[in-house]
Each structure stands twice: as C-alpha cells, then as structure tokens.
Amino acid sequence: MRxxxxxxxxxxxxxxxxxxxxxxxxxxxxxxxxLLMMLVLHTVFSAIFRFSIKNYPVYALTGVLFWNFFSQxxxxxxxxxxxxxxxxxxxxxxxxxxPFAAVVSGVVNLVLALVPLLAxxxxxxxxxxxxxxxxxxxxxxxxLFTLGAGLALSPLAVFFTDVIxxxxxxxxxxxxxxxxxxxxxILPDHFYWIVHYNPIRSxxxxxxxxxxxxxxxxxxxLSVALLCAMASFAIGVWIxxxxxxxxxxxx
Amino acid sequence: MTVVQLRGVSLDYSVKEHTATSIKEYFIQxxxxxxxxxxxxxxxxxxxxxxxxxxxxxxxxxxxGKSTMLKVVSGILRPTRGTVSVDGRVAPILELGxxxxxxxxxxxxxxxxxxxLGLSRREIKALEESIIDxxxxxxxxxxxxxxxxxxxxxxxxxxxxxxxxxxxxxxxEVTAVGDAExxxxxxxxxxxLVSSGTxxxxxxxxxxTIRRLCTRCVLLEGGEIRAQGKVDEVLAEYGRRTLHRxxxxxxxxxxxxxxxxxxxxxxx
Numbered sequence: 413m414r415x416x417x418x419x420x421x422x423x424x425x426x427x428x429x430x431x432x433x434x435x436x437x438x439x440x441x442x443x444x445x446x447l448l449m450m451l452v453l454h455t456v457f458s459a460i461f462r463f464s465i466k467n468y469p470v471y472a473l474t475g476v477l478f479w480n481f482f483s484q485x486x487x488x489x490x491x492x493x494x495x496x497x498x499x500x501x502x503x504x505x506x507x508x509x510x511p512f513a514a515v516v517s518g519v520v521n522l523v524l525a526l527v528p529l530l531a532x533x534x535x536x537x538x539x540x541x542x543x544x545x546x547x548x549x550x551x552x553x554x555x556l557f558t559l560g561a562g563l564a565l566s567p568l569a570v571f572f573t574d575v576i577x578x579x580x581x582x583x584x585x586x587x588x589x590x591x592x593x594x595x596x597x598i599l600p601d602h603f604y605w606i607v608h609y610n611p612i613r614s615x616x617x618x619x620x621x622x623x624x625x626x627x628x629x630x631x632x633x634l635s636v637a638l639l640c641a642m643a644s645f646a647i648g649v650w651i652x653x654x655x656x657x658x659x660x661x662x663x
Numbered sequence: 664m665t666v667v668q669l670r671g672v673s674l675d676y677s678v679k680e681h682t683a684t685s686i687k688e689y690f691i692q693x694x695x696x697x698x699x700x701x702x703x704x705x706x707x708x709x710x711x712x713x714x715x716x717x718x719x720x721x722x723x724x725x726x727x728g729k730s731t732m733l734k735v736v737s738g739i740l741r742p743t744r745g746t747v748s749v750d751g752r753v754a755p756i757l758e759l760g761x762x763x764x765x766x767x768x769x770x771x772x773x774x775x776x777x778x779x780l781g782l783s784r785r786e787i788k789a790l791e792e793s794i795i796d797x798x799x800x801x802x803x804x805x806x807x808x809x810x811x812x813x814x815x816x817x818x819x820x821x822x823x824x825x826x827x828x829x830x831x832x833x834x835x836e837v838t839a840v841g842d843a844e845x846x847x848x849x850x851x852x853x854x855x856l857v858s859s860g861t862x863x864x865x866x867x868x869x870x871x872t873i874r875r876l877c878t879r880c881v882l883l884e885g886g887e888i889r890a891q892g893k894v895d896e897v898l899a900e901y902g903r904r905t906l907h908r909x910x911x912x913x914x915x916x917x918x919x920x921x922x923x924x925x926x927x928x929x930x931x
Contacts, residue, residue: 418784422775430766499762502755502835504738505779574686660739661676 416509423513427488428520442521443528446476450532453593465595467624470529470538474620475592477525482558482612483583485518489562490569490579497663507659508652511562519555529623541626550619550629553641557615560644567655570662590616611640665750666830666862667713667736672745674706674731674886705731706742707886718863720877720894722901728886729866733833736864751830752781758836760816765809769800769819772808776823790826797852798822799845818845825852832856834865834876850875870898 432438450473457468465471489511493500496510526547533540569575590612599607607613618637621629629637705728713719721729734740737753762776773794777787795801798818800811808816825832832853853876857863865876873880873894880897882890882904890900 419778422778422784426764426767426771426775429771430764433766498758499779501734501739502737502757502761503779504753572686572689578686657741660734 416506419505419509420513420516423509424517424520427513427517439524442524446473446480446525447528447532449476457593467536467538469536470532471595471620471624472593473529473532474623475616477522477529478554478616478619479587479590479592480525481518481522481554483587484521485515485558486561486565486579486583488518489514489559490565490576492562493566493570493659493663500660500663507566507656508563511566512559515555515559515562518558519551522551522554533623539626541622543622543626543628546622546628547619550622553618553637554615557611557637557641557644560641560646560648563645563648564651567652567659570659571655586610586612589613592616611637611644614640664715665712666715666717667711667750667864668746668748669709669711669732669735669742670746672706672709672711672735672742672747673704674728674735674740675743676703676705677701705886706735709745709886709888711881711888711891713862713864715862716857716860717879718857718865718877720865720867720873720880720897721883722867722873722880722897723883724905727883729883730835731886732883733835733864733866736831737833749831753831753833754780754824754829755833755835756824757820760808760820763808763816763820766807768807769798769804769811770795772819773823776820777826780824782827786827794819794822794826797826797848814842814845821849821852825856828856828859828861830860830862832861832863834863834867836866836868873898 428439432441437444450469453472453476454469457472492510492514493507499505500507532538565575565579569579589607589610591607596604596607596613614633614637618629618634621627621633628634709728709732711719711732721732723729731740733755735742735747736749737755738747738749762779763772764775767775770791773791774784774787777790777794778784782790795804798815798821800815800818803811803815808819811819834853853863863876865873867873877894880891880894881888882897882901884904889904890897
C-alpha cells in the first residue's frame with residue numbers, strides 16, 4: 413500500500429513536470445487559462461445574454477475552475493491505462509494507480525488555479541469570509557466524485573475505444589446541463605429539473621458556495637453532494653474491481 | 664529452495680468469435696445472439712519448479728505460450744486453473760524504454776521506473792548513484808531521455824532493473840542494443856545476480872544466449888511443456904521437432920500450414 417502511495421506521488425509529479433516543462437509560462441498557464449476563459453464568458457454574457465447576477469466574473473470563474481478539474485481529470489484518467497499499455501503488458505503494476513494519479517494531478521492544478529481566483533476576489537472587492545476554509549472539504553468531495561468516474565472509465569476505455577469518443581461528447585453535453593457559467597434560475601421550468609437532479613450540479617455548488625456566497629453550503633445540499641460522491645466512488649470501485657482481471661488481456 | 668512454482672497452471676483467453684471493439688458491434692452481436700466465446704488455451708497444465716539461483720531457458724515457437732508463462736510468473740495474468748507461487752520480487756528487464764517518460768530526465772526516470780518495478784523510494788535513493796555509475800551515462804543524467812541514443816536508454820533500463828537484487832529476473836527476448844562493452848557488462852551483471860542467488864527465466868530464440876546463460880531448458884509447444892531437462896537435449900529435441908514440422912508441411916500444401924498449425928496447437 414505504501415508503495416502504491418509512492419507510485420501515485422511520483423506519477424503526479426511526472427504529470428505536472430511534463431505539463432509545465434518546455435512551456436515558457438509553465439505553471440502560470442494553469443492560472444491564466446481559467447482567467448482568460450472567464451474573460452471570454454464575461455464578455456459574451458454581459459453583452460449578449462445579460463442575466464442579472466451580481467459579480468458574474470467570480471461566479472463564472474468558480475464554474476470554470478470546477479469544470480476544468482472535472483473534465484480534465486475524467487479525460488486523463490480515462491486515457492491513463494491505454495496510454496501505459498506497453499508497460500502494463502510487462503509489469504505487474506496495480507492498474508488503479510494510473511486513474512488515481514490523473515485525478516490527483518487534477519486536484520493539484522485546481523489548487524494552483526485558486527490563486528488567480530483569490531486575486532479576482534480581491535480585485536472585484538468580493539466578500540472574503542471564513543467560509544473559504546471549507547474549500548478543502550468541498551474539494552475532497554469533488555475528488556471522491558471524480559475518482560469514481562475515473563476508476564470506472566479507465567478499464568471501460570481499454571475494452572471499448574468508443575467510450576473515449578462517447579464520454580467526450582457526454583462531457584460537453586453535461587457542461588451545458590450544469591450551471592457552470594449561467595445561473596440556475598434562468599432556466600425555463602421544463603428544463604429546471606434536469607439541471608436540478610444533475611449530481612454534478614450538487615457537487616459544483618458545494619464548491620461554489622464558500623467562494624461566491626461566502627457561506628458554508630446548507631447541510632441538506634452538503635449531504636446530497638457527499639452522497640453522490642460516495643455513490644460515484646462505490647460504483648467506480650465496483651466496476652474497476654469487476655474488470656481488473658480482464659484488463660491485462662485487452663490492454 | 665523452490666522460488667518459482669507452477670502447479671497445473673492453465674490459462675484460457677476467451678476470445679469472442681467476432682471480436683467487438685466498439686459498443687455498436689457489441690450490441691449488434693448480443694442482439695443476434697452471436698456472442699459465442701472461443702476459448703484459446705494459452706497454457707495447459709503446466710508444472711514447473713525452479714530452484715534458487717537456477718537459470719531456466721524457455722524455448723518454443725511463436726505462440727507456444729512462452730511470454731504468457733512469464734506473465735503468469737510475474738503476476739500480470741492470473742491463471743484460469745492451477746496455482747502459482749513466487750517467493751520474492753520479480754523484476755522483468757523491459758524492452759527498450761518501456762516505462763520511461765521521454766520528457767523527463769534520466770535521473771527522474773530512475774525514480775519512476777524503479778517504483779514501477781516495485782522498489783521503494785528509500786531503496787531507490789540508496790541505489791541511485793550505483794545505477795548512474797553502472798549505466799555509464801552520468802554526463803547526460805540530467806538531460807531529458809528523449810535526447811538519449813537507443814544504447815543509452817537500454818543501458819539505463821538495464822541498470823535500473825538489475826540495481827537491487829531481485830529474487831526472480833525475467834529476460835524476455837531482450838535484444839542486444841548496447842555496444843560490445845555494455846553487452847559484456849550486462850552478461851557479467853546477470854552472472855553476478857545468479858551467483859548471489861537470483862533465479863532467472865530466459866525466453867530467447869537465440870541458442871547461444873540460452874546455452875551461455877541457462878542451466879536447464881523447457882520446451883513449450885501449444886501451451887504445454889513437451890520436454891525439459893539438460894539444455895543440449897532440449898535444444899536438440901526442439902530442432903528435431905522443427906525439422907519434422909517443416910518436412911511434413913512442405914509435403915502437403917504449402918503456405919497456409921504454418922498458420923493453421925499454430926492455430927490448431929493453441930486453440931481448444
């Protein structure tokens with residue numbers, strides 16, 4: 413177990429190093445990209461859609477940070493076993509370390525990207541409350557939720573190539589069904605419920621509340637999010653366990 | 664002391680008659696009721712015991728189950744039936760650059776690769792300098808591996824795999840890429856490991872390698888052990904069988920025979 417822990421650590425280190433090495437701005441990109449994205453959204457939505465929401469930049473940036481973490485972690489963990497196929501045919505490595513490392517790298521990037529978020533809070537004179545200290549819990553819930561999906565998808569992507577294409581499209585669809593950059597209450601009634609019952613929305617709001625509303629999410633929301641995260645993790649582990657033995661034959 | 668023990672090991676690959684690599688195909692096949700499985704038995708009732716410090720060569724033609732057997736020993740594949748017990752750490756010598764990240768430096772790859780091979784970080788720290796010395800690429804160790812020549816990658820890989828003494832060393836068709844000096848050092852290192860008690864399993868089509876390294880030989884055919892014992896005798900038996908097959912093949916129809924013979928010997 414200790415060994416797996418080391419292995420995840422080194423794999424995360426590798427992912428970050430490889431990502432930032434050879435790029436001029438390096439880790440700054442992780443901070444800059446969501447800011448630029450937020451600027452784009454702000455421009456588009458304040459000029460075209462105009463919904464009334466106070467301090468939209470902070471609302472949008474929290475959404476973008478969360479979504480980047482979620483979609484990148486899913487994509488990377490989904491590809492993690494395929495990408496290491498040659499190695500997995502030769503060495504008995506516990507497969508789970510690869511999706512694990514992918515999601516943990518995502519968390520590291522998310523935490524890095526909190527720096528420009530903090531800057532934005534200060535610049536826009538947004539209320540900074542003690543609720544921010546709740547963020548580690550919110551991130552832990554998001555980690556658990558994403559890890560479940562990553563664990564399930566990594567073997568499935570080994571068995572069926574289509575999974576990758578399918579999930580890519582599904583991720584785009586889900587992004588629109590999650591209030592990443594629009595407020596939930598602009599939705600017409602007959603759509604509202606889809607977004608409302610979307611578990612990712614629940615996990616996102618637990619992350620957004622401490623920053624945007626500077627309050628700890630209400631206990632009902634929190635327990636729903638935690639329940640979704642635990643369900644996702646349990647299903648992920650179950651699928652992973654069921655397919656683990658067959659991975660070596662397909663990879 | 665027995666280090667590797669296989670008892671009645673069989674391994675079935677279940678291959679779908681019509682392999683589905685996409686979900687669409689999968690469902691079409693399910694609907695048509697054509698999800699019949701064809702079982703390919705890659706290993707059949709294999710019994711093998713290897714003692715400490717023994718070096719066993721595994722020979723046989725393509726598809727005979729040699730690599731599958733090594734995968735069972737290293738724990739990558741679990742046998743369908745039978746038991747496998749291995750005492751200690753198994754270290755495969757990987758094909759050129761497997762498990763390396765070409766963007767990372769040589770030093771960073773030592774940590775990554777050795778962890779993948781099952782060493783702990785503390786062990787790696789302790790061995791790092793001797794790995795660099797043995798690989799003989801100290802000058803380039805901070806450079807990214809993508810700037811290395813093939814020989815340098817091979818040296819580093821070999822140095823990492825043999826740095827700590829594994830209980831079982833696996834050499835699966837490790838092709839000679841290094842220069843003469845390095846090859847000699849590799850041979851010495853394998854000899855050293857063997858004399859310090861490492862058990863070695865070698866798969867090779869090269870008789871010279873087998874003769875030089877091995878104390879015993881196993882002939883696999885169609886997933887079964889057909890002969891084992893003294894190296895010379897088993898190699899001779901393999902030669903006889905090969906000749907016999909080629910003779911009888913050229914007697915009947917020509918091209919197809921090789922493939923279908925391979926199929927027949929591995930399919931159930």
